[in-house]
Amino acid sequence: MKKLNPDFGFGTLSIHAGQEPDPTTGAIITPIFQTSTFVQPKVAEPIDGYDYARVKNPTCVALEGNFAALEKAKHGIVFSSGLAAIEAVIKCFSAGEHIICEENTYGGVTRLFTKVLSKLGLEFSFVDTRDLNKIQEALQPNTRLIHVETPTNPMMRICDLKAIADMAKDNGTLLMVDNTFASPYNQQPLTLGADITVHSSTKYLNGHSDIIGGLLAVNDSDLADQIRFVRKSTGGVPGPMDAWLCLRGTKTLHVRMERHNQNGLAVAQYLENHKAIHQVIYPGLTSHPQYELIKKQMSGFSGMVSLDLGSPHAARQFAESTRIFQLAESLGGVESLISIPALQTHASVPPELRERMGVTEGLVRLSVGIEDIQDLIEDIEQALP
Numbered sequence: 001m002k003k004l005n006p007d008f009g010f011g012t013l014s015i016h017a018g019q020e021p022d023p024t025t026g027a028i029i030t031p032i033f034q035t036s037t038f039v040q041p042k043v044a045e046p047i048d049g050y051d052y053a054r055v056k057n058p059t060c061v062a063l064e065g066n067f068a069a070l071e072k073a074k075h076g077i078v079f080s081s082g083l084a085a086i087e088a089v090i091k092c093f094s095a096g097e098h099i100i101c102e103e104n105t106y107g108g109v110t111r112l113f114t115k116v117l118s119k120l121g122l123e124f125s126f127v128d129t130r131d132l133n134k135i136q137e138a139l140q141p142n143t144r145l146i147h148v149e150t151p152t153n154p155m156m157r158i159c160d161l162k163a164i165a166d167m168a169k170d171n172g173t174l175l176m177v178d179n180t181f182a183s184p185y186n187q188q189p190l191t192l193g194a195d196i197t198v199h200s201s202t203k204y205l206n207g208h209s210d211i212i213g214g215l216l217a218v219n220d221s222d223l224a225d226q227i228r229f230v231r232k233s234t235g236g237v238p239g240p241m242d243a244w245l246c247l248r249g250t251k252t253l254h255v256r257m258e259r260h261n262q263n264g265l266a267v268a269q270y271l272e273n274h275k276a277i278h279q280v281i282y283p284g285l286t287s288h289p290q291y292e293l294i295k296k297q298m299s300g301f302s303g304m305v306s307l308d309l310g311s312p313h314a315a316r317q318f319a320e321s322t323r324i325f326q327l328a329e330s331l332g333g334v335e336s337l338i339s340i341p342a343l344q345t346h347a348s349v350p351p352e353l354r355e356r357m358g359v360t361e362g363l364v365r366l367s368v369g370i371e372d373i374q375d376l377i378e379d380i381e382q383a384l385p
Helices: 010-016 058-070 082-090 107-120 132-138 161-170 221-234 240-250 253-272 291-297 312-319 351-357 373-383
Strands: 075-079 098-102 123-127 143-149 174-178 196-200 214-218 279-281 304-308 337-339 363-367
Touching: 010 058, 010 253, 058 075, 058 214, 058 240, 075 082, 075 221, 082 107, 082 143, 082 174, 082 196, 082 214, 082 221, 098 107, 107 123, 123 132, 132 161, 143 161, 161 174, 214 221, 253 279, 253 304, 253 373, 312 337, 312 363
Parallel strands: 098 123, 098 143, 143 174, 174 196
Antiparallel strands: 075 214, 196 214, 279 304, 304 363, 337 363
């Protein structure tokens, strides 16, 4: 495979990294290797390590190379979902070891940690990672990982990645960053000192709402080998069709994110001046309390906007009255979506924690797509109570 210059622009890497024309036919697009196994010329001597598709598949390998380039990483590792990717990292640890997690993480992560992995003897602490003192207080001699989201889902909290990375290194602890909301176009956590970046590739990376997938970016080769061993042993791999669709998505990531960034900011600015809205939370607004930090570690602000309508009735009425914004869970696709996190994506989070973080039934989350901005604003206007 031709080695691309890692200093090429993001758009060039999006289109070409990890791929080259098929050597047999010259096909410009990576083939879908829809196979479960590979013929070996001699016993236990597979060609280039391809013996069984749960371990390695050429379509998945192409996606891994592409994603690694976008995150400025040495290794990309594909999974069947974002949760499967996070689970594989945690399963590198042992019973009795401790993980610190951002409290305003995706509800499925909270459920995975508290309802599933805690039964295996792993210990979890949930803290507000905006506050470095709280992270320091939560650190224990057996802490192995700090897991953060930035921006968080759905409160758009921002944590200082470089400061946390320094703290993690001083304490011999890994830092994993869920970069799903930002995308590698807007933020590259490994360049700020993180050890692992995780994505639900279902979202911005794929961008077309037609797969479920996950990806990890890692620089440390030994850590990558550990994670790949867990993946091989537990089986959380994507099918080649899903990997191929995600590759198709990353080819346009740079142009899609430009539009998501533009539309997200325009919608947030419009909402901030609307009398029906109690609060708008968007990283690109100067009213965001961490705006100065955001400008240091993000180059764009994506299409995720949260707004507080003040009451469950108003939020439900709004969510059920939009015409272009579709009422659905998930995010990051070309189409605009609307949801009420307290009743949907974060319903599994304990109610008292939701309330304390501000994830009330009056909070609405928008995933602003790439439609014409005037149509989106008119849709919001006609739906607001």
